Amino acid sequence: MGEDGSVTSAPQRPDGPTPTPRLIATDLDGTLLRDDKSVSHRTVAALAAAEEAGIEVFFVTGRPARWMDVVSDHVHGHGLAICANGAAVVDLHAGREFVQVRALPRATALTVVETLRAAAPGTSFAVEMTTGINYEPLYPPFFQDPGAHVATAEKLLEEEADDTSTPVLKLLAHHAELAPDEFLALARSAAGAYASITRSSPTALLEISGPGVSKASTLELCCAERGISPAEVVAFGDMPNDVEMLRWAGTSYAMGNAHPDVIEAASGRTVANNEDGVAVVIERILAERAAHQH
Secondary structure, three states, X not given: OOOOOOOOOOOEOOOOOOOOOOEEEEOHHHHHOXXXXXXXXXXXXXXXXXXXXXXXXXXXXXXXXXXXXXXXXXXXXXXXXXXXXXXXXXXXXXXXXXEEEOOOXXXXXXXXXXXXXXXXXXXXXXXXXXXXXXXXXXXXXXXXXXXXXXXXXXXXXXXXXXXXXXXXXXXXXXXXXXXXXXHHHHHHHHHOOOOEEEEOOOOOEEEEXXXXXXXXXXXXXXXXXXXXXXXHEEEEEOOHXXXXXXXHOOEEEEOOOOOHHHHHHOXXXXXXXXXXXXXXXHHHHHHHHHHHHO
């Protein structure tokens, strides 16, 4: 969900011809998905056409694996998705099985909690694990999880302190009064040395991962396994948690509804998510590819 509300009438190309990519990496909320969380028929067709043309498609999202049903029917070929801002690689063809986990160490999470409580009094926390989410009593119940434990973050993180404990994917921090970007800047200043801190919500809700864990770094690992270079990747995004990925990819597009930091990071811009901005670019890539083959 973008916040500046601006929408371009037509995609702006990066300089030079659009290369034929080997992989398309796209965010979901505010990017591939419309605001009603649907995937349009046009977008479904574009994704299928890309896969048919031999271009791999990776969904790269802040969502946990359990919220991937919205796109699981549209993953072809490899069936993989990068979830929780890079903390997990999930096989959507195998019942959302975790293929790779890049956990946030519990000791690190506790340090971040302590640091943010001091820097921004009133912060409340939730702990996203491979098994689900647990949260503090004051944390806003954005999505009620009937299986959640409710306790202080310190208690939630210390309940299982040994090496066999359930992996923590990310820590979520919410503030009821600070502006979203203000909270992000404050948190990065105070705790950025301990963990990767970003955001994708229109509210003051931060997403905190292990050091060096991001959409970009996990996508880079997945591409390296396939022998795919950054120059062969086209990426799409709309919020600060997409910035590193857009900078890493050889070609990248900010959505028409994107956050200003995303527009600055991307090499091009497409129309808004509600106008099928990802599909617009994929269609053009495939049309140019077809023209070159004739």
